[in-house]
Amino acid sequence: MIIAVDGPAGGGKSTVAKILAKKLGFLYIDTGAMYRALTRKALDQRVAIGDETAMTALAQKTAIELIPNPDGPITVLLDGKDVSLAIREPAVTQHVSDVAKIKGVRQVMLILQRKLGAEHDCIMDGRDIGTTVFPQAQKKFFIDATFDERVNRRFKDLINLNIKGVSREEVAADLKNRDTIDSTRECAPLRKAEDAVYIDTTTLSIDQVVETMLRTIR
Numbered sequence: 001m002i003i004a005v006d007g008p009a010g011g012g013k014s015t016v017a018k019i020l021a022k023k024l025g026f027l028y029i030d031t032g033a034m035y036r037a038l039t040r041k042a043l044d045q046r047v048a049i050g051d052e053t054a055m056t057a058l059a060q061k062t063a064i065e066l067i068p069n070p071d072g073p074i075t076v077l078l079d080g081k082d083v084s085l086a087i088r089e090p091a092v093t094q095h096v097s098d099v100a101k102i103k104g105v106r107q108v109m110l111i112l113q114r115k116l117g118a119e120h121d122c123i124m125d126g127r128d129i130g131t132t133v134f135p136q137a138q139k140k141f142f143i144d145a146t147f148d149e150r151v152n153r154r155f156k157d158l159i160n161l162n163i164k165g166v167s168r169e170e171v172a173a174d175l176k177n178r179d180t181i182d183s184t185r186e187c188a189p190l191r192k193a194e195d196a197v198y199i200d201t202t203t204l205s206i207d208q209v210v211e212t213m214l215r216t217i218r
């Protein structure tokens with residue numbers, strides 16, 4: 001069974017998807033982490049992100065693995081190396097949407113994501129899971145919040161990750177930029193699937209969102 005959880009950055013989807021996966025005994029798959037891992041590699045190897053051919057070739061020769069941890073964040077392996085923290089750094093966040101808009105890159109990720117979905121019961125979080133990766137998913141959610149609330153959450157995330165030197169204004173500018181790129185790109189843009197359940201989490205607690213989702217699933 002596939003549960004698709006889509007929505008913009010900071011809406012809260014990864015937090016609730018992780019909890020839900022644990023409750024249901026499903027595998028949690030953070031597809032954003034895959035795009036982030038490739039972005040990390042491009043930055044480290046100085047591959048021009050604007051060069052679609054080079055980026056597609058890079059994606060084709062990159063191994064990305066997501067290793068679940070029962071009580072913590074997933075471990076992300078890039079060509080066998082743990083990049084779980086390195087993919088959350090501001091430089092990656094700043095460039096990841098430009099990587100994720102490349103059609104050839106998305107095709108590589110799509111194959112990987114569909115393979116994982118075929119092998120496991122999973123909750124997959126991303127932008128295009130319900131519309132493109134698994135349009136036949138049994139349950140779909142679109143998790144959203146107001147722009148201000150999403151900025152607050154992303155800012156808190158950085159503090160929790162001990163990433164210093166990024167102002168709230170910079171977080172807001174980055175989020176706005178990513179919202180625009182993610183929702184206007186040609187290939188699999190961020191969009192609510194017609195049959196997805198829309199949840200605005202702005203004023204809801206994590207427990208309330210999880211409860212709503214569980215009720216819908218059951």
Ligand code: DC
Nearest residue numbers: 009031032035096097100126127128
């Ligand atoms: O969820 P996140 O912020 O870690 O995602 C990072 C970027 O990856 C985000 O800007 C959009 C992109 N992304 C995507 O295009 N498709 C997905 N299924 C997941 C993420």
